[in-house]
Structures are given as C-alpha cells and as structure tokens.
Amino acid sequence: MRIAPVSSLTALAAALLLAAGSAAPGTVAFAKTPAPAAQASATAPAALQDLVSKVDIPYEKFILPNGLTTIVHTDRKAPIVAVTLYYEVGSKNEPRGRTGFAHLYEHLFFGGSANVPNFDIPLEAAGSTPTNGSTWYDRTNYVETVPTGALDLALFMESDRMGHLLPAVTQDKLDKQRGVVQNEKRQGDNQPYGLYDYFQADGLLPIGHPYRHSTIGSMADLDAATLTDVRTWFTDHYGPNNVVLVLSGDIDAGTARPKVEKWFGGIPRGPAIEPVKAGPVTLPAPVSRDITDQVPVLRLTRNWTAPGLNDPDTPALRIGMHILGGLASSRLDNQLVRGKELAVSVTAYDQVFQQLGFLTMSMDVKPGVARAEAEAAFDKVLADYLREGPTEDEVRRAVTALLSGEIGGLERVGGFSGKGATLAEGQVYSGDPAHYKKDLAAMAALTPASIRAALGKWLSRPVYALNVVPGPRTDSGDALGGWGDEADHPAPPADPHAMAPPLPPAPERTAPPVQPVAALKFPAIEHATLANGIPVTLARRTAVPKLVMAIDFDAGYAADALDTPGTQGLMLAMLEEGTTTRSATQIAEEQERLGANIGTDGSLDTSTVTLSALSDNLAPSLALTADLILHPAFAESDFTRLKAQAQAELAQTLSSPKALAARTLEAEVYGTHPYAQPLDGLGNAQSLAALTPADMRAAHDKWLRPDLARITVVGDVTMEQLKPMLEKAFGQWKAPVSAPPVKPVDAATPAASARIVLIDRPNSPQSVILAGRVLPLTGQTPDEEPLTLANDVIGGDFLSRLNLDIREDKGWSYGVNTSVSQPTGPRLLQVSAPVQADRTGAAIKAIVADMSALPASKPITAEELQRVTEGAIRALPNQFETNASVLYAIRKNDRLGRPENYYEKLAGTYRAIGADRIGEAAREYLQPEGLTFVVVGDRKVVEPQLQDLGLPIEVREAPKGPEEE
Structure with missing residues (x-):
C-alpha cells in the first residue's frame, strides 16, 4: 500500500473497530457543585434494532458486457464523488517465488499508463482527496474522492490503467517501485514487535497455505520480480470481469451508466481468476514459541485460526472477542489491568478475511510481574470466559458500540472505510453489496448462548502461544514473509540483462477537462453562552444521527512548563478512572451501553475532552461526560495503576524509532520554552515517578476550569435542544476565585543550530x-x-x-x-x-x-x-x-x-x-x-x-x- 490503511478485512470492520476501541483517557475541571448520582443519566439507550435500521446505503447495480460490475450510491450532501475500485486479487493469489507481487503491482499502477504519464498529478490538481491504493490478502483496491466536475477525468484515468497500462511500465519504474516497497517493508519491520505478524502466520498455517506468506512478501521474491512477471500478473488478473467499481456521492445511476460505458466499455474481458482454497487450520497440538525483540515489555499472545467472513459463526466470534479484549470494560481489562494489575495493556480481536480469520488475545505484562504468574492469570481469564460465556449486558454493550461506529462510518462516501468500500466489499466477498446489513442484523440478534457456543467451538482447539520477549533482535525481516520453503526452493535472481519483448502501442485517448467545481459551503455556525460564561459553538449537520463535541481548555502539554512534565497528560488520563460516584469499569460500561465514546486529547496549547454520541442518547452521554470532568476521584489505587501504565507507555514510546526521534528533536530545538514538552504528554521517567494524586488534583483545579473552557459541537442537534442539556450538565459549574494561569508561550527559543x-x-x-x-x-x-x-x-x-x-x-x-x-x-x-x-x-x-x-x-x-x-x-x-x-x-x-x-x-x-x-x-x-x-x-x-x-x-x-x- 502506498499509505497504509486500516489493516482489517472490511470497510465495515474498519469503521467499527476504530469507533469501538478504548477511548483515550480524559480530563476536566474543578467543581463545587454536588456530584450527581450515578443513576441520574440512566435514560434508556436506543434499542439495537433502532440502531440497525439507521444503517442504510441504498444502491443500484449494473454489469457491462465485459463483466465490469458497477454499483452506484447517491449522497448529495457535498459536490463530490468517491471512485472505488476493488480488483478481486490479493496476496493469497500469489504462487511460490512471487510473494509480495500483488502489492508491488499496486505501486506500479500509480506510475502512469499509455495516455496518463503520472496518475497522481492530474487527480491532485483536480482536487482528489485521497488518491490511494492498498493490497491485502483478498483484494487490491484503489480509491479517490473527486469534485463532481472531475468525475470524467477520474474514470478516464482508471480505465486507461485498467486497459492500457503495460506500454508505460518500464524496467526503470519496476526497479524504483521495488525499492520503495522494500523500504515500506523495512519501515514496518523496524518497529517494536514489528516481526510478530510473520511468526503468527508461520505458526498457524502450513507452508503453501494462501494466507501464510505476508502481503508485502519476502525481499528475495521482490528482488526476483521481472518485467515479464509484471505483464503476466496484469493480463492474468486485471481484467474488468475481475473488478467492482463503486461510484458514491453526488451521482446517480442514470448519469453514471453512460459514463462507465464510455470509459470502460471497450476494455476486453480477461481470464477469470481461479478460486483459492484457504480455510482455517486446526493445529494437531498446542505450540509455544518465544521470539526476542528490542521491546520494553514482555508481550504474551494466544492465537488460533477462525472461519472467514461469510461463516455463520463469525458475527459471534467478532462480538465474543470484543467482549474478551476489545471493550474498555473487557474481561481482560477488568481482570488483568484494573483488577490484578498484572498487565499494562490487553486486547483481543477476530481479524476477519474472506476465507479465514485470526483470533488473537494479547497481554503486555507489567514490568516486575513474574512471567509465570502473568501467563497463569492470562489463561485463566480465557478459561473462565469459555466456561461462563458473556452476560446479556456485555453482549448489548459490545453490539451497541460497534453499531454506533458503523453509523459514524456512513459520513464518508469514499476512502478505505466509507460507503463505497462497504458496498464494494459486500459484492467482492459475499456477492451482495448490502451484506453489511446481514452482518449487523446477525450481531444484533446474538445471545450469550450463541456467543459462548462459537467461542467454545473455536477457542478450545490447540492454541499457538507466540510471545515477544525483551532482548536483542535475532531475526531479520529481510528473511521473513515468504513462502516458507525458500531453503529448498530459492527464488531465482532476476536477470539484469533480460529484455521483455516490445509491446504494440496503445490507442490514443484524450483526458477530459475538469468541469467547474462548486464553491465550498461551510456549515452555518451558531453561538451561545452558558450561565457560567462558557462559550458554545454549534454547526448543525444532519447526515448521520450522531454528533461530536469538544471541550477545550487553555492548558495543553505546554502547561507542564509550570508544573511537572507529564502532569497534564496523566491528569487527563485519570478522568476516566473513576469519579466520586462511578468506578472506571462503570464509566466504560455506561459509554458502551449508550454507544458513546468519551476521551481526551492533548496538544501543546489545549487539553480537550471529546464526546462522540448518538443523537438519541445525547442527554445521558452529556451527563456522563460532565461527571468525569467535574467530579474525578483521583483515588490512590487508580492513580498507582495508571501511573504504572504511563511508565510502560513511555518505555514503549522510547523503543519506537520515530517517537524517540520526535521527543529528541522537540527538546533540542525548543530548549527551555514550554513547547519543549513532549507531544505525547508523557513527560520523562523521573518526572512520572515523582507525580502523586495530590499533583493530579492540583493540576485539575488549576487548569480545568470554566473560565478556560470552550465547547464546540458538530452534528445532528439544534441549539434549542443542545443548550438546555449543556446548562444542565455544566451551567452550575463555578470558576475558582483565583485568576486563571497563563503559559509563557512568548518565551525565547534557542538560536537555530545546524x-x-x-x-x-x-x-x-x-x-x-x-x-x-x-x-x-x-x-x-x-x-x-x-x-x-x-x-x-x-x-x-x-x-x-x-x-x-x-x-x-x-x-x-x-x-x-x-x-x-x-x-x-x-x-x-x-x-x-x-x-x-x-x-x-x-x-x-x-x-x-x-x-x-x-x-x-x-x-x-x-x-x-x-x-x-x-x-x-x-x-x-x-x-x-x-x-x-x-x-x-x-x-x-x-x-x-x-x-x-x-x-x-x-x-x-x-x-x-x-x-x-x-x-x-x-x-x-x-x-x-x-x-x-x-x-x-x-x-x-x-x-x-x-x-x-x-x-x-x-x-x-x-x-x-x-x-x-
């Protein structure tokens, strides 16, 4: 992929996982108002069936005589059209000795075609955002979202590289893009835990299984790719009969069909792609493997293969794994992070592909905890969960969180996880553009018993325990990612003198001009002021029944120049760790029931509490947000646990080469200026160790106050509805009598030093x-x-x-x-x-x-x-x-x-x-x-x-x- 998208199978899954992940910890300010009872916000959340009914992407479909399938979805909210193409070929289609080839070819696809010297230049000049592509096991996709007036240009360009690419692919382009791809591989391999995925696939799948080798492939196979290979891959896989084209946005089927026929109709069919057999694999016995890497903490994982996207067990496995380790109130979080405090982070998920999935649970062990104790507790959580199954409330919370994320995903017409990708993936993987509806309905109908049965069926099989142990890295990514039997079947080196035969010239085609583009219409902005002086800004938008809110405080990480480094970030993180009436687990569970997501976001200048909420559940979501801001408990036990997590996070950060470089550069160029504070908000090891709960309370009272606050809201609510709810939640919050603090951001910075x-x-x-x-x-x-x-x-x-x-x-x-x-x-x-x-x-x-x-x-x-x-x-x-x-x-x-x-x-x-x-x-x-x-x-x-x-x-x-x- 040119710029890596979310690495999950479906656009639906991407939207769900992004929205349902644990919220970043947050903060807010001093309050003298009495704490509300925990039950005060107990308005009944929207029913799951009501949420499912709001997820709808109407479409029309037609197929050209050459086999090109086109899907059209109309959304007139902006003068833009998303162009999404899914080629039904990915790394699972690669033979031995050609691993990484689908992805290498995707890079070449941007190098120009017979009548388009460079694919990016015309589209970016026409206002396309994004212009990108990616490769995964099951498909290769290309996306651009263009102004309506540039649609013909985008279709011309996509059709030219679909039908007339090869005359423009030269040895020079192949060599350059091979270098880019190999550096993409090095960049991933260079990260902490960067070799894990290679070893996961190697341990779960036999040599020759289509999902075993990595999508980016092996260095040797990339080196061996020839220009003849490129041509063969194109002619064998890139015919229009192996493509789904989705046009979504300011377009309708009546307008789209003649355009698609004009630009794509003359491209001949290609060979049909042979189906690949690639189902899940059960290990004959449990396997345990340790790999060492330059990482700060021990990571324990448990892994199994699972069925693919269309299997009836998959919805139950996705929700079941989300309950185990995806929710903020997951079983692993509650028992290993908050409970026994043996872990600094945990997760569990079902990474679903078309024909199989990878079930993974992971635990980053808290420094100082004995490995044997951590492993015993880790495995006990799973054993207890398989025996007990989830509760009704856990199922509802998990499904609500995922449905809320899908509703939010409907805002985008294109990109890697918008409506265009959702329709395309339904057609490619399931033969039904509306397959997402079946997925959502299946999840909404899940019961504790059905989830317990699916988990028992798939997680009771022999496990692959793959663990990453701190130490010198002994393996090289250069030797990983290939077929697995390279010792017996080495990739033949490419002949530097080999010449591919000349190709006949492609027919000349002329790019259409870009038509006038409509001017930007920024949403109308309304203003109000709460009784305590907090300014409120609202931009109403009704495309989806959700809204987002930010409460910004004039603080940020630069405020640590007046306190101890790391104070602001840790104080913000403590907000979700408990109030005077709610525990951290209760806070997480209430968000999940509401389909809300409360978090915090720090920058140099501001400390921010964010809320993403369903419009139907806004009042209780605001009440919960206010409780976190106004009544944080800063309990000693919660603080001790969270500080240990922050210290582990700092160690993880310092093990990342890019993060280490960023922290070093900021300190070097800003010197003693407030902006020298690290942008990750973690301070340094010495300052973190010195912080106390009293420091948290002091920083909260000092910086999170109504006279340093601004509220901004965008989404499906009117000011008449919003202001009374905000008054109820925040209007009685009084500022301290002391003057608000001022950060010295006008201080001098060091002279530049080369x-x-x-x-x-x-x-x-x-x-x-x-x-x-x-x-x-x-x-x-x-x-x-x-x-x-x-x-x-x-x-x-x-x-x-x-x-x-x-x-x-x-x-x-x-x-x-x-x-x-x-x-x-x-x-x-x-x-x-x-x-x-x-x-x-x-x-x-x-x-x-x-x-x-x-x-x-x-x-x-x-x-x-x-x-x-x-x-x-x-x-x-x-x-x-x-x-x-x-x-x-x-x-x-x-x-x-x-x-x-x-x-x-x-x-x-x-x-x-x-x-x-x-x-x-x-x-x-x-x-x-x-x-x-x-x-x-x-x-x-x-x-x-x-x-x-x-x-x-x-x-x-x-x-x-x-x-x-």
Whole structure:
C-alpha cells in the first residue's frame, strides 16, 4: 500500500473497530457543585434494532458486457464523488517465488499508463482527496474522492490503467517501485514487535497455505520480480470481469451508466481468476514459541485460526472477542489491568478475511510481574470466559458500540472505510453489496448462548502461544514473509540483462477537462453562552444521527512548563478512572451501553475532552461526560495503576524509532520554552515517578476550569435542544476565585543550530531522520497561506519535491514529508525521512539540496503552482465531509484567531497568491540552514556516512527498557 490503511478485512470492520476501541483517557475541571448520582443519566439507550435500521446505503447495480460490475450510491450532501475500485486479487493469489507481487503491482499502477504519464498529478490538481491504493490478502483496491466536475477525468484515468497500462511500465519504474516497497517493508519491520505478524502466520498455517506468506512478501521474491512477471500478473488478473467499481456521492445511476460505458466499455474481458482454497487450520497440538525483540515489555499472545467472513459463526466470534479484549470494560481489562494489575495493556480481536480469520488475545505484562504468574492469570481469564460465556449486558454493550461506529462510518462516501468500500466489499466477498446489513442484523440478534457456543467451538482447539520477549533482535525481516520453503526452493535472481519483448502501442485517448467545481459551503455556525460564561459553538449537520463535541481548555502539554512534565497528560488520563460516584469499569460500561465514546486529547496549547454520541442518547452521554470532568476521584489505587501504565507507555514510546526521534528533536530545538514538552504528554521517567494524586488534583483545579473552557459541537442537534442539556450538565459549574494561569508561550527559543544528533539503535534496517528548527511565526500571520503552499511544494504532499526525489526517483524511502506546526506560539518546521540504513548520509544531502534549490535554482513550476493552488481549491469540499473534520476546523480557527468564514474565503486567498509569493515564503522559512538533524539508526552503519556532511555530530545511546536496566 502506498499509505497504509486500516489493516482489517472490511470497510465495515474498519469503521467499527476504530469507533469501538478504548477511548483515550480524559480530563476536566474543578467543581463545587454536588456530584450527581450515578443513576441520574440512566435514560434508556436506543434499542439495537433502532440502531440497525439507521444503517442504510441504498444502491443500484449494473454489469457491462465485459463483466465490469458497477454499483452506484447517491449522497448529495457535498459536490463530490468517491471512485472505488476493488480488483478481486490479493496476496493469497500469489504462487511460490512471487510473494509480495500483488502489492508491488499496486505501486506500479500509480506510475502512469499509455495516455496518463503520472496518475497522481492530474487527480491532485483536480482536487482528489485521497488518491490511494492498498493490497491485502483478498483484494487490491484503489480509491479517490473527486469534485463532481472531475468525475470524467477520474474514470478516464482508471480505465486507461485498467486497459492500457503495460506500454508505460518500464524496467526503470519496476526497479524504483521495488525499492520503495522494500523500504515500506523495512519501515514496518523496524518497529517494536514489528516481526510478530510473520511468526503468527508461520505458526498457524502450513507452508503453501494462501494466507501464510505476508502481503508485502519476502525481499528475495521482490528482488526476483521481472518485467515479464509484471505483464503476466496484469493480463492474468486485471481484467474488468475481475473488478467492482463503486461510484458514491453526488451521482446517480442514470448519469453514471453512460459514463462507465464510455470509459470502460471497450476494455476486453480477461481470464477469470481461479478460486483459492484457504480455510482455517486446526493445529494437531498446542505450540509455544518465544521470539526476542528490542521491546520494553514482555508481550504474551494466544492465537488460533477462525472461519472467514461469510461463516455463520463469525458475527459471534467478532462480538465474543470484543467482549474478551476489545471493550474498555473487557474481561481482560477488568481482570488483568484494573483488577490484578498484572498487565499494562490487553486486547483481543477476530481479524476477519474472506476465507479465514485470526483470533488473537494479547497481554503486555507489567514490568516486575513474574512471567509465570502473568501467563497463569492470562489463561485463566480465557478459561473462565469459555466456561461462563458473556452476560446479556456485555453482549448489548459490545453490539451497541460497534453499531454506533458503523453509523459514524456512513459520513464518508469514499476512502478505505466509507460507503463505497462497504458496498464494494459486500459484492467482492459475499456477492451482495448490502451484506453489511446481514452482518449487523446477525450481531444484533446474538445471545450469550450463541456467543459462548462459537467461542467454545473455536477457542478450545490447540492454541499457538507466540510471545515477544525483551532482548536483542535475532531475526531479520529481510528473511521473513515468504513462502516458507525458500531453503529448498530459492527464488531465482532476476536477470539484469533480460529484455521483455516490445509491446504494440496503445490507442490514443484524450483526458477530459475538469468541469467547474462548486464553491465550498461551510456549515452555518451558531453561538451561545452558558450561565457560567462558557462559550458554545454549534454547526448543525444532519447526515448521520450522531454528533461530536469538544471541550477545550487553555492548558495543553505546554502547561507542564509550570508544573511537572507529564502532569497534564496523566491528569487527563485519570478522568476516566473513576469519579466520586462511578468506578472506571462503570464509566466504560455506561459509554458502551449508550454507544458513546468519551476521551481526551492533548496538544501543546489545549487539553480537550471529546464526546462522540448518538443523537438519541445525547442527554445521558452529556451527563456522563460532565461527571468525569467535574467530579474525578483521583483515588490512590487508580492513580498507582495508571501511573504504572504511563511508565510502560513511555518505555514503549522510547523503543519506537520515530517517537524517540520526535521527543529528541522537540527538546533540542525548543530548549527551555514550554513547547519543549513532549507531544505525547508523557513527560520523562523521573518526572512520572515523582507525580502523586495530590499533583493530579492540583493540576485539575488549576487548569480545568470554566473560565478556560470552550465547547464546540458538530452534528445532528439544534441549539434549542443542545443548550438546555449543556446548562444542565455544566451551567452550575463555578470558576475558582483565583485568576486563571497563563503559559509563557512568548518565551525565547534557542538560536537555530545546524548539527546532527545520532541515537544508536543497533540492528535497525532503516534510519529515521527527523530534522527541524523553530520559525519566527506565531498564530495567524499574512505569511500563513503562502507558507502552506510552499510546504506543499517541497514536502507537504505525495507529489512534493522531497518525496518524488527520495521515494519515487531514488527508492530509498517509503515516504518523505515536511510540515509546519500551527500552535499559538512559535512554530516548528519539521522534515521526516525514514530511509534505508545504507542511504542515511546521502538522504540528508538530498534533503539539504532539494530545500536549498527552492526557489534559488529551481523556482516554482507552472505545474506545481496549479497543483498546490487550484488543486487545493478544488479539494476544499472534500475536506469537510465528516463532523469531526468540521469540528477540527472550527476549533483551529478559534485557536489561531481566524475569522469564522476563513475556509469559505480560502479559495480566493489561494488564487491571489502567485509563484513569487510562494517562492518568497520558501526562501524565508523553508531553507535547510540551522536545521537540527536527529537520526535514530545503527551507529556502525550510519556514522561513517555522516562524516563528510560538514555538521557537528553528537552520538547518544538509545534509552534502555525496564527489562534491560
């Protein structure tokens, strides 16, 4: 995949899992009002059948004579159309010696076709967001969401690469994309626990099973791929009869059919793809295996295969595993994290594919806990659960949480988990675009007995215990992911002199012009003020019966500059750990019954409590949110447990090369400024160890107060309905008599210092390069928009100069990007480049050269100007499809002091910016002088490459985990 999507089988599952996962812990403020009784919010939640009835995606379907299946769904809420194509081929169709080939081919699909030199440039210039693709075991998909006026262009381009790709696929393109894919593999392998998936499949499935080898494949097979292989794969699998096309959004079937016939009708049928036999496998006996890795804590897992998507047991297994370890109040959480406090995190899930699933339960053991004790408790939770089965309340809570997530997923017409993908997957996997309805109805009808029976049937089979133990990594991802019998059947090396025969020219086709794109209509904004002075902002949107709310406090991680590092994050996390009337388990269970999700979100400037709620359950959801904010208990026992979890999370963070680089860079460039606080909110080991419950109460009283609060709501509610509910929940909350604290964000920052900090992380197949410097910019400035466009040119999007150079041309990285942060105080320019270890020095040279060239030796081209201005303008309607995206925009405008109509005027602002102003912004803010480079990689490989860069080098050791100290 070019940019990895959620790695689950279905779009439905993706939406459900994203919405049903444990909420991030949250915070809120001091209250002198009496705590409400726990029963005060006990309004009856919406019935499951009512929730199921609200999940509906009407569609029409037609099939062309060449076999192309087209599904059309009409949604007129925005002038955009999602184009979703599912090719019914994935890694399970790959033969021995060709692992990773479906995914490699997906990358090649973006390199242009006979009449489209580059697939990304025209679409991004037309305002497509996103333009992407991904490969998984059962399918390869391609998605773009375009303005309605660009639909013909998107269909022309998709049809040209479906019917006329091969003349444009050259050996040079194959070699470059092979390098990109291999760096994508290295990037994944380089993460903590990054080799787990390889060993899971190896232990559960026999050699030759279609789901055994990884989708990204083995390095040897990728090296062996030839241009002839590429052509064969295309002709064997990419015919229109193996494709489902979904058009969803501002379109109807009457308009769609002639367009599809025009662009796709002339493509001939291809061979039918042979069905693959790939069912679940039962091990003959239990198996246990340990692998060592550079990780901070022991991870225990238990694994089985399970039936596929269409098996009648699958809904029960999905809900049953969610109860075991997916809910915030899951069995594993309640007994191992909150109960015996043996684990710092747990999970359980059924990862479902078309023909099988992987059942997994996982436990990250709390440092200091004996392994034998942890394993005994872990296995006992499962044994007790299989014996007892779930309760009626657990079943209802799990199903409600998942249904709430699916309702929220209906906001998007496209992408990897929107309505287009849901319809496509129903057709591809089940022969029915509306298969999601059967899934939801089956889940709503589940009983404790049916779930217990399914769990007993599948989890009582021999288990594969795969455990990741802290220690030196002894395995290399380069040797993993293949067929499994490479010793007996090595992949033949590609012949560098082999020549594929020439192909006849493809027919000439002309791209249609982009029609005028409708102007952005940002939702109308209403304002109110609660009795205690809290300002309320509402944008009403009725596309789905849900809403999102944010309560922002002027605090954030920068507030830790006045307290102890890590205070704000831990205090926020404590909010869901208990109030004066509710325990953490009761809080989690009540959210699940309501289909609500309460969490917290920290940034440099703000501490935020968020709520996602069904409109029908808004009143009790608000009451629960208010209790968390106004009446946190900060109990000693809860604090001790949560602090231990935070300390383990910090250790996990420090074991991630990218996170370690980010924390190091922030501290280096901001010095003693409040923004030097880590953006993960975890502080440092010493500060975390010193924190107490009294510190939590003090920070809560100091920062979470109504005179530092703002409430923003977006969704299906009127102000007449909303304000009385907010008054009831928060209106009596009184501010302390003391003046609110003020963060010194106007403090000085250190002078920029060009240097390299090398952090030695042995056995790293990639180096993570992070570079940055503080810019002399704060808040909203006249340079804001020219700088945004200049950043897009140099590194801010897929077609940026840095990404095209280091990823697409050189093949050294899976992706390079630049960003400019937008806090209220001084901003940070940042460059991110994970690169293969042996190209670290060369990549830094390329970064410096590319940044220096803009605009001095390589000014903005006409193509770049059109893409970053007109493309951005055309993309505006796509950017506010969801309630969450509108909520973010409103809050950002308020934080930066922008006018409310900022986004509606943005098109005119962009059109008034020429190449000269963009170049001036690049010259002023985006030059490489003064960049501090942080490199996390293998010193023995990397340091010799840095010697001739002309920059001072400081070498540090990577932090040790708790098991290593």
